[in-house]
Amino acid sequence: xxxxxxxxxxxLGCKTCELQCAVERNSASKRLALAVxxxxxxxxxxxxxxxxxxxxxxxxxxxxxxxxxxxxPSGAMQRDPEQGTTFVDQxxxxxxxxxxxxCPFGAVIPQxxxxxxxxxxxxxxxxxxxxxASCPTGALVYGEEEAxxxxxxxxxxxxxxxxxxxxxxxQAQAMGLDFSREGK
Amino acid sequence: xxxxIGQGIAGxxxxxxxxxxxPQTPVAVVTDESDYLYSRIDLPDVIAGKFTPAASALRTxxxxxxxGIECFMxxxxxxxxxxxxxxxxxxxxxxxxxxxxxxTGSLPVLPPVxxxxxxxxxxxxxxxQAGEMAAAADAAxxxxxxxxxxxxxxxxxxxxxxxxxxxxxxxxxxLLPRRLDEEASDMLAEFVREKGVGxxxxxxxxxxxxxxxxxxxxxxxxxxxxxDLVVMAVGVKPNMELAVAAGIETGRGITxxxxxxxxxxxxxxxxxxxxxxxPLTGDRTIPAIWPVAVAQGRIAASGMAGGRATYDGMVAxxxxxxxxxPLVSIxxxxxxxxxxxxxxxxxxxYRKVLIRDGKIRGVLFLGDIRQAGVxxxxxxxxVETAEVERLISPYFSYADLIAV
Numbered sequence: 197x198x199x200x201x202x203x204x205x206x207x208l209g210c211k212t213c214e215l216q217c218a219v220e221r222n223s224a225s226k227r228l229a230l231a232v233x234x235x236x237x238x239x240x241x242x243x244x245x246x247x248x249x250x251x252x253x254x255x256x257x258x259x260x261x262x263x264x265x266x267x268x269p270s271g272a273m274q275r276d277p278e279q280g281t282t283f284v285d286q287x288x289x290x291x292x293x294x295x296x297x298x299c300p301f302g303a304v305i306p307q308x309x310x311x312x313x314x315x316x317x318x319x320x321x322x323x324x325x326x327x328x329a330s331c332p333t334g335a336l337v338y339g340e341e342e343a344x345x346x347x348x349x350x351x352x353x354x355x356x357x358x359x360x361x362x363x364x365x366x367q368a369q370a371m372g373l374d375f376s377r378e379g380k
Numbered sequence: 381x382x383x384x385i386g387q388g389i390a391g392x393x394x395x396x397x398x399x400x401x402x403p404q405t406p407v408a409v410v411t412d413e414s415d416y417l418y419s420r421i422d423l424p425d426v427i428a429g430k431f432t433p434a435a436s437a438l439r440t441x442x443x444x445x446x447x448g449i450e451c452f453m454x455x456x457x458x459x460x461x462x463x464x465x466x467x468x469x470x471x472x473x474x475x476x477x478x479x480x481x482x483x484t485g486s487l488p489v490l491p492p493v494x495x496x497x498x499x500x501x502x503x504x505x506x507x508x509q510a511g512e513m514a515a516a517a518d519a520a521x522x523x524x525x526x527x528x529x530x531x532x533x534x535x536x537x538x539x540x541x542x543x544x545x546x547x548x549x550x551x552x553x554x555l556l557p558r559r560l561d562e563e564a565s566d567m568l569a570e571f572v573r574e575k576g577v578g579x580x581x582x583x584x585x586x587x588x589x590x591x592x593x594x595x596x597x598x599x600x601x602x603x604x605x606x607x608d609l610v611v612m613a614v615g616v617k618p619n620m621e622l623a624v625a626a627g628i629e630t631g632r633g634i635t636x637x638x639x640x641x642x643x644x645x646x647x648x649x650x651x652x653x654x655x656x657x658x659p660l661t662g663d664r665t666i667p668a669i670w671p672v673a674v675a676q677g678r679i680a681a682s683g684m685a686g687g688r689a690t691y692d693g694m695v696a697x698x699x700x701x702x703x704x705x706p707l708v709s710i711x712x713x714x715x716x717x718x719x720x721x722x723x724x725x726x727x728x729x730y731r732k733v734l735i736r737d738g739k740i741r742g743v744l745f746l747g748d749i750r751q752a753g754v755x756x757x758x759x760x761x762x763v764e765t766a767e768v769e770r771l772i773s774p775y776f777s778y779a780d781l782i783a784v
Contacts (some may be wrong), residue, residue, distance in 0.1 A: 245779030254778055263753075267671040269389070269419045271438045290701075292421050296749050297699035297708045298671055300757035301778050306749055308706055 197280040200318055200325055201344045202252055206335035207244070209251030214240040216330035221319070236309050241316040242327045253327065253336060255316035256303040258282050264315075267298035272313070276320055283317035286310075382684055383467055383477040385457045385622065387411035389670055390651025391483035392439060393677030394684070395449045401685040407449050408475060410467065412456030415507045416440050423510040424531075427517065428538035433507050460626040462644055479646055479684035482623055482634060483677065486616035486652040486668060491526070495588025500595030501610045504535050513611070517542045520609035524548075524598040526585050528555040530700045532613035536577045537703045544609065547578035549585055549600045551614075559698050559709040563723070564730050564746045571705050618653045618666060631655050633666045638690040640680035648684055650676035659693035659760065660711055660741070667694055695760045699749070708752035711742035711759045722772045731772040738764050740771070754778050 215228065223231035223238035231238050242255040262282050265273050272288035273295055275281065284295075284304075291311030295304045304315045318338075319325035328338040337344070382398050384391045387409055398407045415437070422436035444451050452469060459468040460480070467475045488503035490496045500520075502513045517523070517539055525536040528550035540546045550557075554565035555572075569579050580600060588610055589597040598605045618633035629635045629643035633655030640648045651673040658665040672694050682689035697710040715721060715734045719741065723732040729747030733740060733755065739762050743755045755771060758781075770776055 243777065245777040252779065263671070266674045269421050269670040270436075271419070290419070290421055290425070291706075292701055293699035293706050293708060293749055294670060296706075297697060297710065297753055297756060299753040302751040302754040304753070306706055308704065311701065311704070 197341050198318070198338060199258065199341055199344070200255065200316075200328060201337045201339065201347075203335050203337065204250070204252045206333045207252045208333055208335075209244055209246070209248050210332065211244045212330050212332060213242050213253050213327035213336060214244055216326045217242050217316075220326035222314075239305060239307065239314065241305060241314060253331075254301065254303065255327070256282065256318075257301055258318065263298040263300065264295035264304060267294040269294060279318070279320050281318045281320045282315075283320065284313050284315055286312050286314075289313055381405065381475070381477050382407045382479050382481070383475055384409045384481045384483055385411070385467065386481075386483035386485055386651070386653070387413060387417055387451070387453075388483060388485045388651055388673065389417065389438075390485070390673035390677040390680075391481065392417045393674050394481050394483060394650060394681040395444075396447060397678050397681035398685060399447055399449060401681060401687065403448075405478070408452060409444070409449055410452045410455065410457050410469065410475070412454065412470075413506060413508070414454040416444065416451075416453070418507050420505070423504055423507065424534035424538040426507070426510040427504075427514045427535060428541040429514065430541075433511055436507065457622055460622050460647075462626050462628075462647070465646060477646070479648065481680050481684060482620075482628075482642070482647065482649040482653055483651045483673075483680075484619040484622060484653045487619045488612065489615045489617050490612055491585065491614050493585055493587050495590055495595070496612060498588055498590045498595050499593065500608060501588055501612060503612050504531055505616070513609075514542075516609055517544060520544055522546075522605075522607045523609040523611065524600075524605050524607040525611040525613055526598070527613035527615065528552075528557075528579065528581065529613060529615060530556060530698070530702070532611065533572065533702050534700075535611050535613060537572070537575060539609070539611075540575060540577050545578075546576075547580065547605055547607075548572075549583050549598065549605070550579070550581045551584045553582040555579070555581065556700070556707075556709075559700075559707075559713070559744075560746075561713055561732065561744060563725070564707075564732070564744055567725075567730055567746060568702060568705060568707070572703060575703050616652070616668070618655070620653055623647075623649070623653075631664055635664075638692075639683040639688065640676055640691060641683055648680040650680040656691065657693050658696055660695045665696065667696060669694075669698055695756070697756065699752075705747060706749045707746050708749040708756075709742075709744045710752065710756040711740075712736075713742040713744040715741065720768070722768060724772050726774075729774075731774075733768070733771045735765060735768060740765055743771075748774060750774070751776055751778070754781070 218238040218240040219231045270290045272285045289312040328336040417439040418436040425431045455469045458470045488505045523539045523544045523546045525532045525548045536546045536548045587599040623634045634649040636654045652668045679691045699708045720735040732744040734742040745752045
């Protein structure tokens with residue numbers, strides 16, 4: 197299953213992904229110069245959070261046992277059987293906000309004006325997610341789960357090696373925080 | 381044979397989970413309703429004319445047939461004979477079970493005031509009732525809604541949309557009494573009044589006034605409110621008649637353990653009918669919300685198929701949309717003396733977080749509900765919290781929990 201991965205070390209907090217997501221996926225004009233004049237203002241499904249220096253882009257994690265899917269009483273929240281991506285069917289969404297209440301990542305965005313919930317669907321009908329395509333530093337990566345597990349293992353190895361090289365450091369358990377789900 | 385009584389989301393989830401866990405054993409669903417699985421949140425919209433009843437169907441008869449689930453619709457379970465492990469239907473048909481699930485849901489409560497049986501008095505709980513009320517609303521001019529819970533408020537706004545004069549009467553001094561504090565209630569009341577719906581809080585209903593057999597008004601604290609349509613929305617109670625008659629242990633709902641099992645090892649209960657434990661307070665409670673019904677349906681199915689999945693409880697919570705005003709309320713939002721209360725009102729939104737012994741106990745967001753789930757998770761995980769001011773900031777996010 198292909199997913200959007202985050203390399204926190206590379207995120208500079210420029211918010212280009214937010215802009216591109218809003219323009220590409222939520223504007224009528226699809227052009228930044230025009231999109232900024234639209235009403236309501238196009239909204240992004242990815243948000244760059246955290247203080248400068250440790251910022252990172254946060255979007256839907258497409259959880260395996262997704263709480264939003266369980267919470268949705270209208271059948272709007274669905275999972276694509278092939279790609280495993282969760283998405284909102286806007287026609288079925290009744291704006292009851294159960295998913296907003298359930299999501300522990302805050303990844304579901306309530307669009308109060310339209311009374312529908314919106315969230316990242318990993319641009320499942322596009323070649324590459326807009327956020328990934330726009331990221332100037334390569335902090336956002338789109339790829340297969342297996343490939344990322346390898347990247348992550350290497351990264352964890354480096355952290356563990358670094359931690360154990362510090363004189364007098366205890367046997368610390370080093371874990372990447374940008375990976376909220378263990379490999380298969 | 382697995383038998384599931386009740387075709388709400390708890391029953392449907394259980395039936396579908398049983399199909400997956402144990403494809404060999406037949407599954408049957410029994411319900412008195414003739415509409416297949418639908419979503420109750422659509423009922424006010426059906427009354428407002430925004431959706432047709434058919435649009436709220438989540439599973440049709442076809443879907444159930446395809447999944448290999450046998451349905452007995454419109455034929456209510458009349459009795460449960462536990463000695464013989466048999467369910468007797470109203471039609472007299474007898475179904476034997478190996479494991480049984482009571483997913484009988486809830487029923488609207490009618491307050492003990494005279495006149496609630498008169499024509500023109502409605503409850504809103506089923507799709508059929510929504511259709512009937514929509515039809516009655518065409519001929520009506522004045523409506524009174526008794527009860528300012530979420531069904532009451534949403535129904536009031538729906539009737540207003542159809543052009544009726546609507547007044548909501550609530551006995552308690554605030555709207556959504558279980559899930560709002562005073563300030564939030566005042567904000568919401570103002571918002572609903574602006575939409576043209578009258579609101580009387582702290583007003584009890586003494587009687588439904590009738591004229592030549594039909595409803596003509598509501599006597600609310602001595603004041604007669606004219607009405608040709610009255611909606612009773614004072615609350616719901618677990619539908620546990622079958623369990624009580626069969627001698628299964630009950631409290632306010634059907635008592636279940638962490639496996640959703642009842643006092644009878646072959647009978648399980650899930651959803652609005654089941655009484656579980658609130659993980660935050662330790663009190664026995666009936667959460668009665670959709671996500672809980674789904675979770676319990678799955679747990680019960682696991683137990684029925686011989687598994688050992690457990691339900692860990694869910695903190696009391698609800699999310700509602702009232703006429704364009706979003707609201708999320710999780711945990712204990714009232715608190716007691718000594719609790720730390722953070723509250724802020726800005727740009728028409730109200731955010732409140734309640735902290736006790738360094739841990740978040742409750743959150744109430746009205747108007748701006750972004751990130752409510754993040755705090756909700758902190759409550760259920762009982763996370764120690766520092767930097768509390770940040771919690772009610774509109775810029776609070778998941779990143780605050782992990783940024784280093």
